[in-house]
Amino acid sequence: MNTSGVTLRLLDKADKEILKLPRAVKGAFFDFQHKFKANPHTTGLKLQQLKGDSRLWSARVSDDYRALLLRLADDDWLIVSVKHRKDVYDRLSYGVNHVTGGIEYVDLEVVEESVLRRLPAAPPAPIAEPEPVKPQELFTDWSDTQLSDLGVAEPLLPVIRSLTTEDQLLGLIEYAPQLTGEVLLALFDGKSFHEVLDQVTTPVAAAEPVDPEDFQAAAQRPATVVTTSDEALREALEGRDFGRWKVFLHPTQAKLVERRYSGPARVGGGPGTGKTIVALHRVRHLVGQLPPGRDKPVLLTTYNKNLAADLRSRLLELGGEELVARVDVSHVDQLALRTVREAEPGSGKQAIDDSQAVREWRALLDELGEDGWDPEFLHDEWTQVILGQAVATRTEYFRARRAGRGRSISRGERAEIWQLAERFAQRLDRLGRQTWDQVAERAARLEIGREQRILSIARQREEAGGLDNIHLQDGSGGWLRYRYRHIVVDEAQDLRPAHWKMLRAMAPREADDLFLVGDTHQRIYKNQVTLGSLGINIRGRSSKLSLSYRTTRQILRSALDVLGETEYDDLDGGEETLAGYRSVLSGRQPTGHPFPDWTSEREGIAALIEEWDADPDQGLPHEQIAICVPTNQMATEVAYTLAQHGIRGVEIRSDGPNGNAGVHIGTMFRFKGLEYQRMIIAGVSDGLVPREPVSRLRTTDPVRYRHEMQRARSLLFVAATRARDSMDVFWHGTPSPFLGSTLTGQL
Numbered sequence: 057m058n059t060s061g062v063t064l065r066l067l068d069k070a071d072k073e074i075l076k077l078p079r080a081v082k083g084a085f086f087d088f089q090h091k092f093k094a095n096p097h098t099t100g101l102k103l104q105q106l107k108g109d110s111r112l113w114s115a116r117v118s119d120d121y122r123a124l125l126l127r128l129a130d131d132d133w134l135i136v137s138v139k140h141r142k143d144v145y146d147r148l149s150y151g152v153n154h155v156t157g158g159i160e161y162v163d164l165e166v167v168e169e170s171v172l173r174r175l176p177a178a179p180p181a182p183i184a185e186p187e188p189v190k191p192q193e194l195f196t197d198w199s200d201t202q203l204s205d206l207g208v209a210e211p212l213l214p215v216i217r218s219l220t221t222e223d224q225l226l227g228l229i230e231y232a233p234q235l236t237g238e239v240l241l242a243l244f245d246g247k248s249f250h251e252v253l254d255q256v257t258t259p260v261a262a263a264e265p266v267d268p269e270d271f272q273a274a275a276q277r278p279a280t281v282v283t284t285s286d287e288a289l290r291e292a293l294e295g296r297d298f299g300r301w302k303v304f305l306h307p308t309q310a311k312l313v314e315r316r317y318s319g320p321a322r323v324g325g326g327p328g329t330g331k332t333i334v335a336l337h338r339v340r341h342l343v344g345q346l347p348p349g350r351d352k353p354v355l356l357t358t359y360n361k362n363l364a365a366d367l368r369s370r371l372l373e374l375g376g377e378e379l380v381a382r383v384d385v386s387h388v389d390q391l392a393l394r395t396v397r398e399a400e401p402g403s404g405k406q407a408i409d410d411s412q413a414v415r416e417w418r419a420l421l422d423e424l425g426e427d428g429w430d431p432e433f434l435h436d437e438w439t440q441v442i443l444g445q446a447v448a449t450r451t452e453y454f455r456a457r458r459a460g461r462g463r464s465i466s467r468g469e470r471a472e473i474w475q476l477a478e479r480f481a482q483r484l485d486r487l488g489r490q491t492w493d494q495v496a497e498r499a500a501r502l503e504i505g506r507e508q509r510i511l512s513i514a515r516q517r518e519e520a521g522g523l524d525n526i527h528l529q530d531g532s533g534g535w536l537r538y539r540y541r542h543i544v545v546d547e548a549q550d551l552r553p554a555h556w557k558m559l560r561a562m563a564p565r566e567a568d569d570l571f572l573v574g575d576t577h578q579r580i581y582k583n584q585v586t587l588g589s590l591g592i593n594i595r596g597r598s599s600k601l602s603l604s605y606r607t608t609r610q611i612l613r614s615a616l617d618v619l620g621e622t623e624y625d626d627l628d629g630g631e632e633t634l635a636g637y638r639s640v641l642s643g644r645q646p647t648g649h650p651f652p653d654w655t656s657e658r659e660g661i662a663a664l665i666e667e668w669d670a671d672p673d674q675g676l677p678h679e680q681i682a683i684c685v686p687t688n689q690m691a692t693e694v695a696y697t698l699a700q701h702g703i704r705g706v707e708i709r710s711d712g713p714n715g716n717a718g719v720h721i722g723t724m725f726r727f728k729g730l731e732y733q734r735m736i737i738a739g740v741s742d743g744l745v746p747r748e749p750v751s752r753l754r755t756t757d758p759v760r761y762r763h764e765m766q767r768a769r770s771l772l773f774v775a776a777t778r779a780r781d782s783m784d785v786f787w788h789g790t791p792s793p794f795l796g797s798t799l800t801g802q803l
Contacts, residue, residue: 061131062092062093062094062095062096062131062132062133063131063132063133064089064092064093064133064134064135065133065134065135065275065282065283066089066134066135066282066283067134067135067136067137067159067161067280067281067282068234068280068281068282069136069137069161069231069233070135070136070137070138071283073137073138073139074138077121077138080118081117081118081120081121081138084117084118084121085117085118085121085123085138088101088115088116088117088118088123089135092115092123092133096115096131096133100116101115101116102114102115102116103115106124106144106145111126111127111150111271112124112125112126112136112148112150113125113126113127113133114144117138120140120141121138121139121140121141122138122139122140122141122144123135123137123138124136124137124138124139124144124148126150126159126161126271128271128272128275129272132272132275134159134271134275134282136150136159136161137161137163143165146163146164146165146166147163147164147165148161148162148163148164149161149162149163149164149209149211150162151209151210151211151268152266152267152268152269152270152271152274153207153209153233153235153266153279154204154207154266154268155205155206155207155235155257155260155261155262155266156207156235156260156261156262156266156277156279156307157262157264157266157273157274157277157279158233158274158277158278158279158280158281159271159274159275159280160209160233160236161233162209162211162212162231162232162233163231164211164212164215166231167212167215167228167231167232168215170227170228170230170231171215171218171219171224171227171228173227191220191221192220193217193218193219193220194219194220194221194225194244195216195217195219195240195243198243198249200213202249203216203239205253205257206239206249206252206253206256206257207235207236207239207256207257207260207261208235208236208239208240209232209233209235209236212228212232212236215228216228216240222244225240225241225244226609226642228240229241229640229642230642234640235256235257235260235279237640238256238603238638238640239252239256239257241609241638241640242255242256242636242638245638247636255602255636259307259308259311260279260306260307260308261307262277262279278304278305278306278307278310279307281304301330301333302373302374305330305333305334305337306330306603308601308603309330309333309334309337309601310337312334312338312599312601313334313337313338313341314341316567316568317567317568317571317597318567318597319565319566319567319569319570319593319594319597320569320570320571320572320587320592320593320594320597321570321571321572321594321597321598321599322548322571322572322573322574322587322594322597322598322599322627322628323335323571323572323573323598323599323600323601324573324574324575324576324598324599324600324601324626324632325575325600325601325602325637326575326577326601326602326604326634326637326777327575327578327604327606327607327615327773327774327777327778328604328605328606328607328639328731328777329601329602329603329604329605329637330601330603330605331546331573331574331575331601332367332370332546332573332729334573334601335356335367335544335545335546335571335573336356336367336370336371336374337374338544338571339354339356339371339379339383339544340371340374340375340379342354342542342544342568342571343375343379343382343383346382346541349382350381351382352381352382352383352384352540353382353540353541353542354382354383354384354540354541354542354543354544355383355384355386355391355539355540355542355543355544355559355562355563356368356371356383356384356385356386356544356546357385357386357387357388357391357543357544357545357546357559358387358388358545358546358547359387359388359389359547359550359551359581360387360389360710360728361387361390361710361711362709362710362711362712362729363387363546363547363728363729364385364386364387364390365711365712366712366729367385367546368380368385371383371385384540388496388545388551388555388559389407389492389495389496391499391558392492392495392496392498392499392500392554392555392558393407393495393499395499395502395503395558396495396498396499396502399502404488405485405488405489405490406488406489406490407489407490407491407492407495408484408489408490408491408492409491409492410435410439410491410492413435413491413493414431414432414435416480416483416484416487416489417431417432417434417435417480418431420476420479420480420483421434421476424476424479426476429472429473429476433463433757433760434473434476434477434480436582437458437473437477438473438477438480438493439491439493439552440553440582440583441453441456441457441458442456442474442477443493443494443496443497443554444493444497444552444553444554445457445553446497446500446501446554446557450471450474453470453473453474454467454470463757463759463760481494492552493552493554496552496554496555496558497554499554499558500554500555500557500558500561503539503557503558503561503562504557504561506538506539506561507538507561509536510536510537510538513536538562538563538564539562539563540562540563541563541564541569542563542568542569542570542571543559543562543563543569543570543571544570544571544572544573545559545570545571545572545573545574546573546574547573547574547578547728547729548572548573548574548627549574549575549576549578549579549583549627550574550579550580550581550583551583551585552583552585553583553585553590556585556587556590556591556592557590557591560590560591560592570592572594572627574627575632576624576625576626576627576632577619577624577632577634577770577773578728578770578773578774578777579624579767579770580724580725580728580767580770580771580774581767582763582767584625584763585627586625586627586628586629587627587628588628588629594627594628595628598626598628600636602634602636602637602638603638603639603640604637604638604639604641605639605641606641606731606777606780607639607641607777607779607780608639608641608642608643608780608781609638609639609640609641609642609643610642610643610644610645610646611643611646611776611777611779611782611783612637612638612639612777614646614776614783614785614796614799615773615776615777616634616637617794617795617796618769618772618773618776618794618795618796619634619769619770619773620769620794622765622766622769624766643781643782644781644782646776646779646782646783646784646785646799647782647783647784647785647799648784648785648786648787648791648795648799648800649664649784649785649786649787650787650788650791650800651786651787651788652788652789653788653789654690654693654739654788656788657738657739657786657787657788658693658694658697658738659697660786661683661694661697661698661736661738661786662697662698662700662701662703664736664784665678665681665698665701665703665719666701666703668681668734676733676734678703678704678717678718678719679706679713679716679717679718679719679720680732680733680734681719681720681732681733681734681736682708682719682720682721682722682727682730682732682734682735682736682778683705683719683720683721683722683736683737683738684722684723684724684726684727684735684736684737684738684775684778685721685722685723685724685737685738685739686723686724686739686740686744686745686747687723687739687744688723690723690738690739691707691721691722691723694721694738695707695721698719698721703718703719704717704718704719705718705719705720705721706718706719706720706721707721707722708720708721708722708726708727708730709722709726710726720732724771724772724774724775725771727774727775727778728774730778731778731779731780732778732779732780733779733780733781733782734779734781734782734783734784735775735776735778735779735782735783735784736783736784736785736786737772737775737776737783737784737785737786738785738786738787739786739787739788740772740785740786740787740791740792740794740795741787741788741789741790741791741792742789742790742791742792742793743789743790744792745768745771745772745792745794746764746765746768746792746794747768750764750765750768768794769794772792772794785799
């Protein structure tokens with residue numbers, strides 16, 4: 057524990073330098089920071105002020121390396137860089153950004169070298185010598201004043217004026233302050249000055265006037281990303297995730313977390329933009345507003361068991377047992393089942409998933425000799441219309457809206473479907489089974505009943521002048537209270553209509569009641585809903601995150617190509633777009649790998665992993681490599697081929713990876729919420745992505761065809777955006793029509 061009163065922090069950009077240090081120097085640096093906290097003026101540290109600079113100091117880390125520090129106050133220090141002693145006196149620039157109020161540090165020597173390394177190759181000299189064409193500079197349309205007003209670091213303006221290629225721009229951004237990188241990329245992508253000002257600069261601007269000389273105040277602002285704990289520093293030295301998400305939120309994220317909403321609110325955004333991180337911090341913020349107690353007034357929920365377990369683990373990491381003790385973390389089907397079993401404790405029915413339910417539909421139709429109905433169509437009609445709208449009678453079904461269901465059906469066909477649905481429900485009951493849709497629908501009815509009872513008692517209390525009716529309340533216990541005060545939903549796009557009805561009834565309709573995060577571009581199930589029709593009004597309380605912290609620009613472009621021109625809903629009857637979705641990360645282009653057949657494709661996958669293992673610059677733990685395929689059978693076959701090459705595979709199940717030490721293998725459905733350094737997407741062939749039965753719907757059921765094609769695109773989009781550093785796409789035969797020409801080489 058530091059008792060000297062000295063504060064030592066590490067600036068965000070310095071961790072990249074630390075990761076590149078030799079192992080011995082990393083160890084010396086860890087020792088250095090302990091000695092410095094104990095006494096900065098210890099003789100061996102050789103702390104000295106740099107000549108001609110009032111704030112910048114250097115201190116000895118090892119014989120050859122020095123730490124550069126800003127002195128914020130007498131005993132308040134900020135490490136901005138760790139450099140070889142011969143580089144300590146390079147051209148260094150630091151200051152307080154006049155827009156964000158955060159501390160920014162730039163090594164101009166390194167920045168210029170990075171840009172120069174990316175100069176375009178000179179063309180061969182022509183026979184004649186016409187007037188040389190000067191390359192077009194990228195940012196001539198904006199003045200220095202405009203760039204400065206957007207928050208660009210002024211010391212970088214001369215370098216910015218020299219940029220002529222995207223490659224040079226990415227070289228600059230690697231070392232530039234974050235806001236500078238975001239602004240330049242947004243301008244490069246075609247946004248106007250005012251669009252960048254509104255979407256990029258204004259959300260991160262300091263709330264109060266910025267004093268450029270007050271470095272101590274600047275160090276406290278969200279724009280100055282620092283770490284002070286030994287644990288975080290150790291993670292950086294070991295090359296692991298710095299764990300910034302636990303302590304740092306981008307100012308745009310922080311505003312969404314801390315805002316008070318007058319009712320249900322929704323946060324959207326593309327993959328890797330930090331929606332789940334916002335949800336976790338929102339939970340912590342809500343718990344922080346609670347009075348002391350031992351109950352769990354906050355619900356954190358999502359659509360499956362695997363993601364719920366991950367949320368609980370991350371919530372524990374964020375706030376410890378004290379935070380988790382006030383939160384019910386549960387996946388939504390588990391919550392619905394618990395609700396039903398509380399009301400019907402004697403029921404021991406087995407819950408079955410959609411694929412099992414479709415098999416039961418097929419068996420029922422076979423037994424009845426019915427060959428005019430598609431079992432998948434009937435299952436979707438039953439779940440989305442009858443159960444989804446809580447239709448209780450045949451008459452109600454005749455009046456039920458079927459928006460988005462595709463083929464229209466006559467009154468006579470509705471009568472047939474209703475009769476088949478009744479027989480199907482009886483069949484499941486006889487077998488002692490129930491679908492998750494039935495569980496959700498029953499739970500919704502129970503919770504709506506609870507809410508109506510609560511509201512009735514409140515009305516009677518109001519009519520009685522605020523007095524309780526003890527006879528009415530006698531024996532009713534928990535029925536007189538809402539289950540939760542606040543509900544936070546992750547991956548909101550994949551919940552069923554009945555789930556939303558249940559959740560709406562579980563919390564009082566007041567400020568900060570429901571907080572939803574999700575992206576309909578990542579919807580992997582058929583549950584399209586309009587929240588307003590389900591009693592959840594998010595109009596005027598929807599926000600969007602647009603900066604990806606996971607996926608490189610190169611991978612992002614290929615992933616967006618997968619979506620094409622398809623339109624996606626916004627959960628409330630409008631259109632969802634990924635306009636402005638961007639990344640400041642850069643990496644290698646995704647690579648396409650064509651093969652004549654599935655056997656040779658699997659061999660190609662094994663050969664690529666062996667190639668990575670053999671290259672010391674590319675090798676990494678196998679658990680950071682994932683292989684995603686369209687079907688379970690293909691996953692089994694890939695694992696078998698890898699085993700023949702001595703490469704261990706780890707199956708991803710419904711509750712997550714079955715172990716750690718090995719390459720992770722699973723279907724596209726299994727990868728939601730996961731991320732890997734290297735992503736291999738295999739079997740991306742026409743007829744598999746999308747599946748052949750989907751293509752046949754084009755003429756028989758055009759509306760359903762569009763929905764199924766959209767879902768297939770979303771699955772591939774989710775798989776592609778799990779990649780952090782590299783993405784390799786394999787196919788055999790004809791490539792999927794979703795793949796762009798960048799990967800397939802087609803014109």
